[in-house]
Amino acid sequence: MTSTTTARTPGRTNKPQGQWAVDGRAPLNPNEEFKAADNGLNVRQRIIDTYAVEGFDSIPDDDLHGRFRWWGLYTQRKQGIDGARTSKLAADELSDKYFMMRVRLDGGAVSTEQLRVLAQISVDFARDTADISDRQNIQYHWIRVEDVPEIWRRLNEAGMDTVEACGDTPRVIMGSPVAGIAADEIVDPTPVIDQIKARYLNNPEFSNLPRKFKSAITGHPSLDVVHEINDISLVGVRHPELGAGFDLWVGGGLSTVPRLAERVGVFVRPEEAAEVWAAVVSVFRDYGYRRQRTRNRLKFLIADWGVARFRQVLQDEYLHRALPDGPAPEPSRGGSDHVGVHAQADGRVWVGLAPTVGRVSGSLLHELADLAEQADSRRVRFTPHQKVLVLDVDPERADTLVGQLAERGLHARPSVFRRGTMACTGIEYCKLAFVETKGLAAHVVDELERRLGDLGLTEPLSINLNGCPNSCARIQVADIGLKGQLIAGEEFGFQVHLGGGLADDTREGGELGRTVRGLKVSANDLPDYVERVVRRWIEQRNESE
């Protein structure tokens, strides 16, 4: 599929951007050099044969801080290093000899048997840690390289893995958490996700991309996969002549230069969706910018090209056919986090649960598997909002399940604050963080419930905390987004963004939050600040807010 064109982009400078299709393949930075020297996928065998046997100190730098990511492994932040030293220390000085391990769960889907395997790995190898990420993954901490082969053996035996969970690869394919069960679903994305996994993951043709590549696919009208902030999204629509299929979006992403995805304007039939996905990834692989790491997500190419040119290249050079024009998705009716008890198409119910800021544990996942099975369920799904759903529950047992899980901190009827607050990993384990996030966010939730619980708020309210400007917890699209950074002198706290949102919370379209100029809040002042904002919003809102 590689393009043969050598034409330069009109209006661009002649400085090479590292586009394989335009500039050739000469590496332009150290990351491109190690990727060109040896594909990241190849490190798996070295981990099994050498590093797990000889230990952490036997791992060379290119593998440790480079290719390990291709298998979901990042070194963990050394304990006790405060935020003031984050940007002053080299990666080696910041790193512990333990790893964060990300298990990719495409579509967020696991059986209760798989859940038990995930739980036991946490108990045996990860000091009982397990975080539900906002990309439907499970993340462990405290992983030793010596234990990685056994963890992989258990995961693989249960049909799970960590391949391309990080790195410059196609990351986990996010999917609607209610795929195949919702009565109002337009199209089930599950076959497309399965085809992409089988054909294109762990595949050297797609494992050296300019940067990470994020995908999301949904056929649910609640628009439940945050499609505006992925590199590619396929969103369920009904074409008046061609039936149910997908609307293609490209070029979304947050980080330090946020940009919302745009519709390409084409209709994608379900049976061709995996092929179209591969063609979009191929355009990115061949034309994406590889010179600067801060300017190489697909969104930068889309910003320069525009979607019309992107569509032309996609059709002419990769698909070799034109795609039909298609309709836009209908506006969401809300409820995209799927929390609560909801009827399925088959008469059973799903129970959507809010763990506080996505934090669970191996022990809790064991209990979740047991209680789910007692309610006749064999399936669980994680969501892009750090939530978890128990599917196929016998309606008569739903109330009992809700009560049992609430006692364990998994709430099907949470306050708006517990439901709408997300936090990234933060300084506890992340080498890039300046501030603590998860524990602080949980404290803010407790305080807001105590101070504002009697107001009976029911409107969705999103409060997202990041430990640094990278936006893993999507601060720019939250009602209240809080970005960890230096706020004065040596003090670290949060820069405030207000008023962001996505189409899934019933706005007409995605919207990026405004940075409140100069407004910075310390961690200690955060509960008071958020309380003030919420009270002012209640007093001043109009009917549409």
Ligand code: SF4
């Ligand atoms: Fe780490 Fe920053 Fe991402 Fe938080 S937002 S997990 S601190 S990189």
